[in-house]
Amino acid sequence: MLPRVTIYNLVSLDGRIDRVAESHEAMFLYYEFSYRWKVDAVLAGSNTIFVLGEHEPEETAVEAPDPPQKLPPPGTENLIYEPRPLLVVPDSRGRIHNWRLLQQEPWWRKIVVLCSKATPASYLDYLGKRHIEYIIVGDDHVDLRAALEELNARYGVKSVRTDSGGTLNGVLLREGLVDEVSVLISPTLVGGRRGPSLFDEADVKSNSGIIQLKLTHMEKVRGDFVWLRYKVA
Ligand SMILES: NC(=O)c1ccc[n+]([C@@H]2O[C@H](COP(=O)([O-])OP(=O)(O)OC[C@H]3O[C@@H](n4cnc5c(N)ncnc54)[C@H](OP(=O)(O)O)[C@@H]3O)[C@@H](O)[C@H]2O)c1
Incomplete structure (x- = not known):
């Protein structure tokens, strides 16, 4: 569905x-x-995420334990609802390398990266070490229709809001x-x-x-x- x-x-x-x-x-x-x-998943473009972390250092201790989630900043507690949405990002080129920062954010319950057959194996390996789940759909770019269907099948996602350009x-x-x-x-x-x-x-x-x-x-x-x-x- x-x-x-x-x-x-x-x-x-x-x-x-x-x-x-x-x-x-x-x-x-x-x-x-x-x-x-309230949506089940936020679909963010990789450029949008990349711009957010552009000035952050690339993480080096990739196999470090998952960081604890931060509390929402004062005054933003009402932005949290349960279950929190997934953060889903198509990143078939494997460009985002500071997931650790995003894992600490309180807004999402889990991060899922959408990849394609063109995604470098080294990037999939990195995601695995970072304990980030990924879905491989499509040849060059991510096949978004198949990805949405898989998000529904795997995580029960029924509603999606974009945060993208x-x-x-x-x-x-x-x-x-x-x-x-x-x-x-x-x-x-x-x-x-x-x-x-x-x-x-x-x-x-x-x-x-x-x-x-x-x-x-x-x-x-x-x-x-x-x-x-x-x-x-
Ligand atoms: N004002 C607002 O409401 C708002 C909201 C969000 C963002 N923004 C701004 O928008 C800018 C970024 O926007 P953007 O348009 O450059 O990029 P974007 O939409 O954030 O990212 C492009 C996305 O499209 C995917 N994509 C490209 N071609 C595709 C294809 N043929 N099939 C499937 N997926 C495809 C890319 O995946 P791959 O990585 O796999 O290629 C990537 O995830 C930033 O400056 C941000 O600040 C504004």
């Missing part, structure tokens, strides 16, 4: 998903909101795997000629691939933010 997938992003009024989260308030609101609806969203949308698009619009105009949007792919040449949406929810949030939810038609 395929889980229900919701794409979730913080966007500026001019549709950019970068820079928009640079204010602490906006970032906090994005995460606070995401925990309003437009690249992963784009593949999910094009493969017809998205049920809902949820956006928190920040009262900002970022500008720029072509910034990353929540749906990034090779540039469109015609109207044939436009995805139609149906508005299901509209809410003004904390001052000037707006939360919109759409069903993929």
Whole structure:
């Protein structure tokens, strides 16, 4: 069975998903909101995770015991619900090497990495030593449909929310795997000629691939933010 997938992003009024989260308030609101609806798994893009740990040192003591999970920072306890969601990350190139930091975070009960037949064996070995479960689906990239089905079969995942940029969203949308698009619009105009949007792919040449949406929810949030939810038609 395929889980229900919701794409979730913080966007500026001019549709950019970068820079928009640079204010602490906006970032906090994005995460606070995401925990309003409880999902079984958070699907994060490897670039998103990579950017988070970019300035952290690569771990060396790979076989060290699993680190204890931290407590949520004061004021964020209400973001935790049980059972906590899985953190699922497609990383077929084996780029992320500081899982230990993520294992310490309190937000997830377990990390699952999605790999493909192209994932280096040395990376699978590293994940094994780090006690991180992985699923191998697809030849070059991760076969996301098969991965979602396997997450359901193996872990009973019925609902997924993304925490990713437009690249992963784009593949999910094009493969017809998205049920809902949820956006928190920040009262900002970022500008720029072509910034990353929540749906990034090779540039469109015609109207044939436009995805139609149906508005299901509209809410003004904390001052000037707006939360919109759409069903993929
Ligand atoms: N404003 C917001 O709401 C928000 C939220 C999250 C992130 N962001 C920002 O978005 C940026 C990162 O976004 P991004 O678009 O560069 O990357 P991303 O979506 O975070 O990561 C790309 C993902 O797509 C996968 N992928 C690429 N092609 C694929 C294919 N053909 N089949 C299956 N999987 C495929 C990659 O897997 P492999 O590694 O296996 O190739 C990777 O996991 C960061 O700057 C982050 O801060 C913004």
